[in-house]
Amino acid sequence: MTATDTTVTTHEYEVEAPHGIWSWITTTDHKRIGIMYGVSAFIFFLMGGLEALLIRAQLAQADNTLVSAETFNQLFTMHGTTMVFLAIMPLSAAFFNFIIPLQIGARDVAFPRLNAFSFWVFLLGGLFLNASFLVGSAPDGGWFGYANLSSMQYSPGRHFDFWALGLQILGIASLAAGFNFIATIINMRAPGMKLMRMPIFTWMSFVTQLIVVTVFPVITVALVFLTFDRLFGTTFYSVAAGGDLLLWQHLFWLFGHPEVYILILPTMGIISEVLPTFSRKPLFGYPVVVYSGALIAIIGWGVWGHHMFAVGMGALADSYFSAATMLIAIPTGVKIFNWIATMWGGQIRFHTPMLFAIGFVAMFIIGGMSGVMHASPPTDLQQTDTYFVVAHIHYVLFGGAILGLFAGMYYWWPKIFGRMLSEPLGKLHFWLTMIGMNLAFFPMHIIGLFGMPRRIYTYSPDLGLETLNLVSTVGAMIIGVATLVFVFNVFRTRRRGQPAGKNPWGGATLEWAISSPPPVYNFTVLPEVRSLTPLWTDNGVSEIPDHPPAPIHVPGGSYWPLLTAIGVLILFLGALTRIVWPAALGVAWTMFCVFKWAYEPFEV
Amino acid sequence: MVAARHRPRRPFRGWAWAPILLVVLVAACQGPFPQSTFATTSRSAQDMRDLFMLIFGLAVVVFVLVEGALLFTVIRFRARPGAPDPKPVHGHTPLEIGWTLAPAFIVSLIAVPTVSAIWRSALNEPENPLRIEVVGHQWWWEFTYPESGVRTANEMHVPQGRPVVLEMTSADVIHSFWLPGLAAKRDAILGRTTRLEFTADSLGEFMGQCAEYCGTSHANMRVRVVVDAPDAFDGWTAAQLAGSVSPDSLSSLAREGLEVFRTPKTPATHSCIACHSVSGVSFGVAGPNLTHVGSRTRIAGGVLENSTENLTRWLDNPSAVKPGMGSQMQSGQLIGMPDVDLTPEEIRALVAYLESLR
Numbered sequence: 001m002t003a004t005d006t007t008v009t010t011h012e013y014e015v016e017a018p019h020g021i022w023s024w025i026t027t028t029d030h031k032r033i034g035i036m037y038g039v040s041a042f043i044f045f046l047m048g049g050l051e052a053l054l055i056r057a058q059l060a061q062a063d064n065t066l067v068s069a070e071t072f073n074q075l076f077t078m079h080g081t082t083m084v085f086l087a088i089m090p091l092s093a094a095f096f097n098f099i100i101p102l103q104i105g106a107r108d109v110a111f112p113r114l115n116a117f118s119f120w121v122f123l124l125g126g127l128f129l130n131a132s133f134l135v136g137s138a139p140d141g142g143w144f145g146y147a148n149l150s151s152m153q154y155s156p157g158r159h160f161d162f163w164a165l166g167l168q169i170l171g172i173a174s175l176a177a178g179f180n181f182i183a184t185i186i187n188m189r190a191p192g193m194k195l196m197r198m199p200i201f202t203w204m205s206f207v208t209q210l211i212v213v214t215v216f217p218v219i220t221v222a223l224v225f226l227t228f229d230r231l232f233g234t235t236f237y238s239v240a241a242g243g244d245l246l247l248w249q250h251l252f253w254l255f256g257h258p259e260v261y262i263l264i265l266p267t268m269g270i271i272s273e274v275l276p277t278f279s280r281k282p283l284f285g286y287p288v289v290v291y292s293g294a295l296i297a298i299i300g301w302g303v304w305g306h307h308m309f310a311v312g313m314g315a316l317a318d319s320y321f322s323a324a325t326m327l328i329a330i331p332t333g334v335k336i337f338n339w340i341a342t343m344w345g346g347q348i349r350f351h352t353p354m355l356f357a358i359g360f361v362a363m364f365i366i367g368g369m370s371g372v373m374h375a376s377p378p379t380d381l382q383q384t385d386t387y388f389v390v391a392h393i394h395y396v397l398f399g400g401a402i403l404g405l406f407a408g409m410y411y412w413w414p415k416i417f418g419r420m421l422s423e424p425l426g427k428l429h430f431w432l433t434m435i436g437m438n439l440a441f442f443p444m445h446i447i448g449l450f451g452m453p454r455r456i457y458t459y460s461p462d463l464g465l466e467t468l469n470l471v472s473t474v475g476a477m478i479i480g481v482a483t484l485v486f487v488f489n490v491f492r493t494r495r496r497g498q499p500a501g502k503n504p505w506g507g508a509t510l511e512w513a514i515s516s517p518p519p520v521y522n523f524t525v526l527p528e529v530r531s532l533t534p535l536w537t538d539n540g541v542s543e544i545p546d547h548p549p550a551p552i553h554v555p556g557g558s559y560w561p562l563l564t565a566i567g568v569l570i571l572f573l574g575a576l577t578r579i580v581w582p583a584a585l586g587v588a589w590t591m592f593c594v595f596k597w598a599y600e601p602f603e604v
Numbered sequence: 605m606v607a608a609r610h611r612p613r614r615p616f617r618g619w620a621w622a623p624i625l626l627v628v629l630v631a632a633c634q635g636p637f638p639q640s641t642f643a644t645t646s647r648s649a650q651d652m653r654d655l656f657m658l659i660f661g662l663a664v665v666v667f668v669l670v671e672g673a674l675l676f677t678v679i680r681f682r683a684r685p686g687a688p689d690p691k692p693v694h695g696h697t698p699l700e701i702g703w704t705l706a707p708a709f710i711v712s713l714i715a716v717p718t719v720s721a722i723w724r725s726a727l728n729e730p731e732n733p734l735r736i737e738v739v740g741h742q743w744w745w746e747f748t749y750p751e752s753g754v755r756t757a758n759e760m761h762v763p764q765g766r767p768v769v770l771e772m773t774s775a776d777v778i779h780s781f782w783l784p785g786l787a788a789k790r791d792a793i794l795g796r797t798t799r800l801e802f803t804a805d806s807l808g809e810f811m812g813q814c815a816e817y818c819g820t821s822h823a824n825m826r827v828r829v830v831v832d833a834p835d836a837f838d839g840w841t842a843a844q845l846a847g848s849v850s851p852d853s854l855s856s857l858a859r860e861g862l863e864v865f866r867t868p869k870t871p872a873t874h875s876c877i878a879c880h881s882v883s884g885v886s887f888g889v890a891g892p893n894l895t896h897v898g899s900r901t902r903i904a905g906g907v908l909e910n911s912t913e914n915l916t917r918w919l920d921n922p923s924a925v926k927p928g929m930g931s932q933m934q935s936g937q938l939i940g941m942p943d944v945d946l947t948p949e950e951i952r953a954l955v956a957y958l959e960s961l962r
Binding site (some may be wrong): 070243346348372453464 | 642655671678690692695699706707708711714715719721725726793798799816820907927932
């Protein structure tokens, strides 16, 4: 008691974080929202992984009957949709939330309540999508949902409604978060943090958000057309009424390709933080890495046609999309060289985050090169819609995005929770993951080239591909085991993890200047930044005292973001069930909440 | 600090790769791979394969160099106890210009032959081609030869050496006609006509299947192409054009089967003749033309061998072979053949009849 009393008197401006479940539900603290994003997304990641294991179990042998055709089609649709929208994107969002304000020396994001709203909408959207399993109507049209298989005529059940409406809900979350982070990064940087002094993770996240706010409207338009076709009988994708089925494909891939960069750029940012820290050298060619990230985003807008070579767009379009796609290999290659050069001449320490980051580089090289292979239409006409492309996307999105996200988890875990994850368990996780992923995904290149299409629930033993498929299945199971090792590590760390201290890895950026976990207000005083690597440079940042020298205003929570998100959910439930009154209630509820939100007193 | 206590170890990246490659190579030796994109016997498919091998060769070189550089860096610059902090190098402009130009150069080595291959195939006007109209259905392929009037399903015959032009569309959702050994793939899209060209250089049977996800039984939408010598192809065409067997020449069991075939049932969609044509008997167009179904090597969208046992299995319950068969569209139309509740005797008779349709 005495000790506590002393603390209170000595640090009279210290702010305690609120406790209890209600404080989490109403929180507007970017750190808590980040943690909630991370936990929810990781649970969705485990579900997507379980779906993948079932898919692989079915394909372990030819003519297998473990799951039915209908179930299999739901599994691969939900695996893709879950991993893209409910796992990788929100896991990145967890890092945007937790890390960006710390890296730019801010107290929070620009719009804390909007941030909470994004999270709740994301969570409810994810639950909405997965609720389809409970009523036996999980989406079954592929994550790409091609028209006209998506029409009421060919998919009369509720499968596609869950998918089209669920993605619209998630789109709201992504757009709100996108604008929030753009506003945050532009406006909330600490004094002295010029754009070209911004940590590379924040830079790549910034580029990502610019892609999000420009491409999500495109998919929204495509989904609204689809929803109107299904609900109100419009004819956007009806050939009989003069529509063209390729409209959907153009709109979808106009979104879908930049989406790939939404998935990969944040993790490129993560490993661009990890590699310098564990090499004890600054990022080699920082401006070039920034510009090449931006260039990838810009060119990424103009390559969607490479998903559609098989529809026969004609020689001119094929030539253009092929050349534009190959162009992307240049900035991507530059990044890889810069990463290697960052390590060159360094003192490389092989901690788990570093292993995952090196693994990212090694695997991404493979994914990048198979990408160039199907950038060439004549070879793509053999490869598209086969397991070769499945191999490619998994080298990019698992070998790339997921390894990068794990690098980020191991790297920032001590900052977020104040405790170190176990290194031996982390290394076990890493090596099992590497072995598992290469066993699972490398044979898929061969499986595809030897004639196996994607999205088939069964295949003939005549194809001669049983052994390779079995190898792939074993690899997938090893990835499953590896992930359990990580989960065990997390639970073990809660009780037995070593305290982290401020800067366990010797990082150079601002988040490492404050205690772990960071106090509710982040920085006792707003820092003044004088260097790209503030903690590695003498006098790189102004002094940050351990305790606040003056009162800090920390806003209280608000329940309006959650209530507004629930209104959005009710609206979409109305659309799903084709009942008008919940839809009307949803609109009224949402508008009421937005109004109350807008007039919520500043000091709560 | 944790960092200071840690003793760096050699990374085992190379070791991890070795067993993986070994397993893959052993597995890859299983063969034969009848649907392989490497077992090509047409000019166009061979061109694609050659282009792939060029890109693959370049990729191997780049892979070895870049992964080698990564591996070397990681081993060479591992932390050593007591070593001084590295120099904080921030960049090196000439070096960076160099490694921007290097991928640009490699990519241009791929882009030039790619674009020239695109235009070569686009500008190629085959002489005196055999045109075949291809229609994708959930979940079977329909082939019509406008030159001769032959209509068949799932099994296409083409003559060796003569250019073939497939003019493709779909009756329902999007499909993709993929024939790895002869012609790669092209989508079949409702409301559009797409083209796929090839000239088969050698005799034989080629396997393919639908490559665009098209609903429940997408996996069961397979195709065979039989390349015949020109004479044999003419013989096949003549046989396909001949009318169906006359009822008089049928065995008594097959004649019973004909009766089952042409007797309308309730609901009408359960009648064979509602969907299937047999010349001289019926005019259905929703399902495959069965005039010469006995001459085909496969049935049920190419999934089953054409045998008495398999025909029986198929007629007994189509959706057990191809899930989704008989499911309803919103309009109430059926996708594929429903389970029509035939008695074992009826099935036996029908099978005899279908087998007589040679």
